[in-house]
Amino acid sequence: MLFPDYRPRRMRRNETIRRMVRETRLHVDDLILPLFAIEGKDIKNAIPSMPGHFQLSIDQLIKAAEQAHALGIPAIILFGIPSRKDPLGTQAYAKDGIVQRAVQAVKAKIPDLMVITDVCLCEYTDHGHCGVVEGQTIDNDASLDLLARTALSHAKAGADMVAPSDMMDGRVTEIRAALDEANFSHIPIMSYAAKYCSAYYGPFREAAQSAPRFGDRRTYQMDPANAREALREVSMDVEEGADIIMIKPALPYLDIICRIKDEFDLPVAAYNVSGEYAMIKAAAEKGWLDGQKAMLETLTAIKRAGADMILTYFAVEAARALND
Numbered sequence: 001m002l003f004p005d006y007r008p009r010r011m012r013r014n015e016t017i018r019r020m021v022r023e024t025r026l027h028v029d030d031l032i033l034p035l036f037a038i039e040g041k042d043i044k045n046a047i048p049s050m051p052g053h054f055q056l057s058i059d060q061l062i063k064a065a066e067q068a069h070a071l072g073i074p075a076i077i078l079f080g081i082p083s084r085k086d087p088l089g090t091q092a093y094a095k096d097g098i099v100q101r102a103v104q105a106v107k108a109k110i111p112d113l114m115v116i117t118d119v120c121l122c123e124y125t126d127h128g129h130c131g132v133v134e135g136q137t138i139d140n141d142a143s144l145d146l147l148a149r150t151a152l153s154h155a156k157a158g159a160d161m162v163a164p165s166d167m168m169d170g171r172v173t174e175i176r177a178a179l180d181e182a183n184f185s186h187i188p189i190m191s192y193a194a195k196y197c198s199a200y201y202g203p204f205r206e207a208a209q210s211a212p213r214f215g216d217r218r219t220y221q222m223d224p225a226n227a228r229e230a231l232r233e234v235s236m237d238v239e240e241g242a243d244i245i246m247i248k249p250a251l252p253y254l255d256i257i258c259r260i261k262d263e264f265d266l267p268v269a270a271y272n273v274s275g276e277y278a279m280i281k282a283a284a285e286k287g288w289l290d291g292q293k294a295m296l297e298t299l300t301a302i303k304r305a306g307a308d309m310i311l312t313y314f315a316v317e318a319a320r321a322l323n324d
C-alpha cells in the first residue's frame with residue numbers, strides 16, 4: 001500500500017464514494033436529549049449559557065418531549081429543579097417530587113418515548129453536594145440509601161431507566177437491590193461509571209442550580225488525569241449490575257471511551273456535556289466556526305471513539321440535520 005500504487009485520495013473523489021467507505025454513521029437512534037423540569041405552569045426560563053435550552057414546567061416539558069419524539073429521538077433524560085432544598089435532599093425521593101411528576105406526565109402522554117432519570121442529590125441538597133454531608137466531608141455510605149430511594153421513586157413514577165450520576169462507591173449494588181426488591185428487575189441502570197471532575201459542567205450547574213456551596217466534587221468525581229482508574233470504576237459498576245456504562249464528559253475523554261469500549265462488552269454511553277455544548281454555541285454565535293458542522297463532527301467523533309449512544313443538548317438539532 002505505497003504511493004504511487006496506492007492513492008488514498010481515490011476513495012475520496014466524490015460524496016458517493018465517501019458515503020460507501022464511511023466507517024461511522026451518526027443516527028438519530030444514538031441520541032438522548034437532556035431536559036430540565038421546574039415547578040410551575042407555562043414556564044420556559046432560558047438558560048443563557050445553553051442557547052436553545054430552558055428550565056421547563058411540566059406542561060412545557062411535555063411539548064419538548066413530543067418534539068423530540070416526533071423527530072425520532074428515542075430517549076430523554078430528566079433533571080429536576082425543586083422548589084425547596086434541604087440537607088438530605090428529600091425532594092429527590094419525594095413521591096410528588098418534580099422529576100417524579102414529570103416522568104408520570106411524559107409517560108402518560110408519550111408512552112413510546114424512553115424516559116431516563118438522572119439519580120443524584122445535588123439539585124436537591126441545600127449544600128449542593130451529590131451525597132450526605134458530615135462536617136466538611138461527603139459520607140459515602142450514608143448517601144447510598146438516599147440514592148436507592150431516589151432511583152426507586154423514579155421507577156415507581158414510571159421511569160424506564162435510571163442513571164446514577166453521584167459517583168458514590170457501591171451505589172449501583174444498592175440501587176439494583178432496591179429496584180429488584182420492589183419488582184423493578186426489568187428497569188435498567190445506566191451508570192455514570194467514569195465521571196470526571198470537570199470544568200465543563202459549569203453551564204449545567206447554572207441550569208440546574210446545583211453548584212456546591214462549599215468545596216468541590218474532587219473527593220467523589222474522578223481526577224481528569226487518570227485513565228486506568230476509569231477501567232477500575234467501570235469494572236466495579238459492571239460487577240454491581242450496571243446495564244449501560246457512561247463516560248462523562250465526552251469530547252475531552254475520547255481516549256477513555258475508546259479504552260472502555262475495547263475492554264467491556266456492555267453498551268457504552270457518552271455524555272456530551274453542557275460546557276461542550278456551550279463552547280460550540282458561543283463560537284458559532286461569534287461567527288468563529290460553523291456551528292452545525294462542528295456539532296456533527298463532534299458527535300461523529302464521539303461515536304467513532306466507541307459510544308453506542310450520546311447524551312447531548314444537540315439532540316434536537318442533530319436529529320433535524322440527520323433527517324434532512
Ligand code: PBG
Pocket residue numbers: 118120122130165166200201202203204205272273274275
Ligand atoms: C449531577 C449531574 C451533573 C451533570 C449531570 N448530572 C453535574 C455535576 O456533576 O456537577 C452534568 C451535565 C452537564 O454538564 O451537562 N450530578
Ligand code: ZN
Pocket residue numbers: 120121122123129130165166
Ligand atoms: Zn450530583
